Amino acid sequence: MSRTIVLQTKSLSKKFSDFYSVSDLSISVKEREIYGFLGPNGAGKSTTMKMILGLLRPSTGKVQLFNQELSGNKQEILKDIGSLIEEPSYYANLTGLENLQIMQRLLGLPEKNVRESLRIVRLTEHQNKLVKNYSLGMKQRLGIALAIVKFPKLLILDEPTNGLDPAGIQEIRELIKSFPKEYGMTVLISSHLLSEVEQMATTVGIINHGTLLFQGALAELEEASRIEVQTNQDARAIRLLEQHGFSLFDNQSNKIQLIDDHKEKVANAVELLVENKVRIYQVTPVRKSLEQVFLEMTSGNQGGL
Numbered sequence: 282m283s284r285t286i287v288l289q290t291k292s293l294s295k296k297f298s299d300f301y302s303v304s305d306l307s308i309s310v311k312e313r314e315i316y317g318f319l320g321p322n323g324a325g326k327s328t329t330m331k332m333i334l335g336l337l338r339p340s341t342g343k344v345q346l347f348n349q350e351l352s353g354n355k356q357e358i359l360k361d362i363g364s365l366i367e368e369p370s371y372y373a374n375l376t377g378l379e380n381l382q383i384m385q386r387l388l389g390l391p392e393k394n395v396r397e398s399l400r401i402v403r404l405t406e407h408q409n410k411l412v413k414n415y416s417l418g419m420k421q422r423l424g425i426a427l428a429i430v431k432f433p434k435l436l437i438l439d440e441p442t443n444g445l446d447p448a449g450i451q452e453i454r455e456l457i458k459s460f461p462k463e464y465g466m467t468v469l470i471s472s473h474l475l476s477e478v479e480q481m482a483t484t485v486g487i488i489n490h491g492t493l494l495f496q497g498a499l500a501e502l503e504e505a506s507r508i509e510v511q512t513n514q515d516a517r518a519i520r521l522l523e524q525h526g527f528s529l530f531d532n533q534s535n536k537i538q539l540i541d542d543h544k545e546k547v548a549n550a551v552e553l554l555v556e557n558k559v560r561i562y563q564v565t566p567v568r569k570s571l572e573q574v575f576l577e578m579t580s581g582n583q584g585g586l
């Protein structure tokens with residue numbers, strides 16, 4: 282059963298004076314999924330999220346939320362979205378509870394939403410403390426409470442674990458993981474660390490230099506991208522393969538690694554070697570760790586596996 286699409290950007294671009302911060306970006310987020318929006322610093326994640334929230338006007342392209350275009354329906358659409366972009370904004374001289382009550386009244390929400398969101402982020406016992414006395418982790422949790430107090434259909438979180446220690450990161454991760462299951466929310470979360478989202482995201486979008494490099498399940502990203510062939514005459518086998526136009530990975534160990542972009546190609550390579558009396562001992566897919574794939578994608582000027 283295919284799930285409803287909650288958010289879609291269509292060829293979204295943002296140009297700042299002479300450069301594109303986001304370029305031709307099309308992402309698609311389905312109902313109740315946790316979508317990890319990944320990319321190094323400056324990749325264009327915040328700019329994209331701001332366009333999704335109507336805080337920045339796209340140079341070209343469109344944002345569609347809940348099957349409606351954002352432009353022209355902003356007020357109605359934004360009622361169903363909660364967000365935490367960059368630093369949480371709160372009144373430091375008020376308590377956590379008071380901060381939430383201000384938001385609750387502003388949005389005309391029932392009182393119980395305040396209690397419930399404080400409970401979810403585990404701030405109930407600190408609700409009467411002034412926010413300026415909160416730890417960084419507590420401030421971040423308050424930011425999340427402010428974002429969920431209206432129990433939005435879509436929650437947008439921009440690097441919500443920035444600056445937290447590993448325990449704080451783990452706590453926020455567990456919290457976010459519970460949102461789709463317990464409250465039916467869809468979550469779009471950005472991060473520059475794969476390790477931070479890989480345990481919770483169902484889908485990831487990888488962006489670098491404003492361009493989407495990959496969108497899909499993490500398992501797809503992990504698929505074997507090369508095939509290693511072990512023979513009794515590796516040096517000769519490499520020469521033969523190169524002479525016949527097969528692309529090989531260059532590596533110091535002198536192993537035969539074929540780029541696995543087509544099944545037939547692997548079969549043809551093996552056939553060529555066998556015909557030339559090279560004995561094949563083993564043909565194995567080489568798996569790269571997710572972290573390796575992610576780093577390779579985002580470190581160069583160009584993406585691609």
Ligand SMILES: Nc1ncnc2c1ncn2[C@@H]1O[C@H](COP(=O)(O)OP(=O)(O)OP(=O)(O)O)[C@@H](O)[C@H]1O
Nearest residue numbers: 297302320321322323324325326327328329440473
């Ligand atoms: N208002 C602006 N005017 C000019 N350039 C901007 C503006 N906002 C962002 N940029 C530039 O756009 C690029 C993308 O920035 P963005 O903040 O979207 O990246 P990011 O992926 O969220 O990174 P980070 O994690 O560091 O926030 C950067 O080069 C940034 O300097």
